[in-house]
Amino acid sequence: MVFTSDKVNQLPPYLFASFQQKKKQMEADGVDVIDLGIGAPDLPTPSFIVEELAEEVKHPSNHRYSTYSGCAAFREAVAHFYKNQYGVNVDPETDVLALIGSKEGIANLMHAVINPGDKVLVPDPGYPVYKTAVHLAGGESSCLPLDAENGYVPLYEQADLDQAKVMFLNYPANPTAATVNYDTFLQAVTKSAEHDMLLVHDAAYDMVTFNGYQSPSVLQVPDAKKHAVEFGSLSKSFSMAGWRIGYAVGHPDVIQSLATLKSNMDTSQFLPIQKAAAAALKSDFAVVHEYNHIYQNRMETLYTGFQQLGIHADKPNGTIFLWAEVPEGYSSMEFADKLLYEAGIIVTPGHAFGSRGEGFFRIALTVPEERLDEAINRMKQLDIT
Ligand SMILES: *Cc1c(COP(=O)(O)O)cnc(C)c1O
Numbered sequence: 001m002v003f004t005s006d007k008v009n010q011l012p013p014y015l016f017a018s019f020q021q022k023k024k025q026m027e028a029d030g031v032d033v034i035d036l037g038i039g040a041p042d043l044p045t046p047s048f049i050v051e052e053l054a055e056e057v058k059h060p061s062n063h064r065y066s067t068y069s070g071c072a073a074f075r076e077a078v079a080h081f082y083k084n085q086y087g088v089n090v091d092p093e094t095d096v097l098a099l100i101g102s103k104e105g106i107a108n109l110m111h112a113v114i115n116p117g118d119k120v121l122v123p124d125p126g127y128p129v130y131k132t133a134v135h136l137a138g139g140e141s142s143c144l145p146l147d148a149e150n151g152y153v154p155l156y157e158q159a160d161l162d163q164a165k166v167m168f169l170n171y172p173a174n175p176t177a178a179t180v181n182y183d184t185f186l187q188a189v190t191k192s193a194e195h196d197m198l199l200v201h202d203a204a205y206d207m208v209t210f211n212g213y214q215s216p217s218v219l220q221v222p223d224a225k226k227h228a229v230e231f232g233s234l235s236k237s238f239s240m241a242g243w244r245i246g247y248a249v250g251h252p253d254v255i256q257s258l259a260t261l262k263s264n265m266d267t268s269q270f271l272p273i274q275k276a277a278a279a280a281l282k283s284d285f286a287v288v289h290e291y292n293h294i295y296q297n298r299m300e301t302l303y304t305g306f307q308q309l310g311i312h313a314d315k316p317n318g319t320i321f322l323w324a325e326v327p328e329g330y331s332s333m334e335f336a337d338k339l340l341y342e343a344g345i346i347v348t349p350g351h352a353f354g355s356r357g358e359g360f361f362r363i364a365l366t367v368p369e370e371r372l373d374e375a376i377n378r379m380k381q382l383d384i385t
Helices: 015-028 047-056 072-086 102-113 129-136 182-194 252-263 271-281 286-309 332-343 369-381
Strands: 096-099 119-124 140-145 164-170 198-202 228-233 246-250 321-325 360-364
Touching: 015 332, 047 271, 072 096, 072 246, 072 271, 096 102, 096 252, 102 129, 102 164, 102 198, 102 228, 102 246, 102 252, 119 129, 129 140, 140 164, 164 182, 182 198, 182 228, 246 252, 286 321, 286 369, 332 360, 332 369
Parallel strands: 119 140, 119 164, 164 198, 198 228
Antiparallel strands: 096 246, 228 246, 321 360
16 A cells, blocks of 8 residues: 555655755765755844743643634734735734645645636746645646746736636745736736636735835735735744744635635644734834845845856845846756755755746845855856856
């Protein structure tokens, strides 16, 4: 008997795992590997959030099960954030759901809204979780092309909107670090309404922005709540990746479907974590701005180094990534392998994010500036361009 389902067997190999294996081997051989591969914030969770958790954990009333959809304090904090940041009114009772990280919510959403064979538009290049979530729910992903020339906005004329039931978007984007203005969301909501699709916007980096750029919310579009849900996360903005807390906001029927599905799978997040996250969302975001500054400085350091190396990248206004062009003469994989084996630097080859990512590589800005300087110096020793 083989106890692995076809669905699991058919999942694409996890590219990060193979790089991590190579990293371990090289470190065992004494190489000082600089890992710019995994997009996990290195900065600590702000202390006021840690202290809030430490306080809440002392109360026995917080040791019980949470309500399935998340505690009222957390859902109200999400509504407060939407009002404060975006000027959008959402009802914490019907329009907001707590998640055990937004990745959990995105994966479960597919089970809650699609039937086997349903088509889902997935951005290419894009965050790989969308495609695997569609696959695990028995759906079929359909390509929503994005390209550098057009600033990675959706190229609707090249996508099959008529057949799709759901469309994913993600701005500020992983892996491309692309940001958009309100008009992109207005158009997306309009397309969703015209084609009777559900628009799912992954806003994991909504607060990780700089250069004066402020990310819009899909829910700022009038009537967006009839066509869209938006996923938010504290993992990147508040450096809370390991805490596993996020939220979904928007279309009340969709929120209800996801809540019903989840109530059969989990019982929401530990109450002290929800309450500490509520304190974060109700805060003045001073630490978020401070952290954004750190990411921006790292980005500038790397960008300047790449310019000296003749490697082209667009300067981003957000995220914790730089998305750069692979120099002439290499595939994404060849270039990533060269950096690993000849310079001890891990980057993620663009094709890991879809076939349209070929020709690019992604660098995570999740190490101190000295390490980025060191990476640039090592790259200068290589003969790459
Ligand atoms: C990191 C990331 C997430 C996952 O966030 P969690 O809330 O930690 O699950 C979702 N979407 C994108 C695009 C990400 O990069």
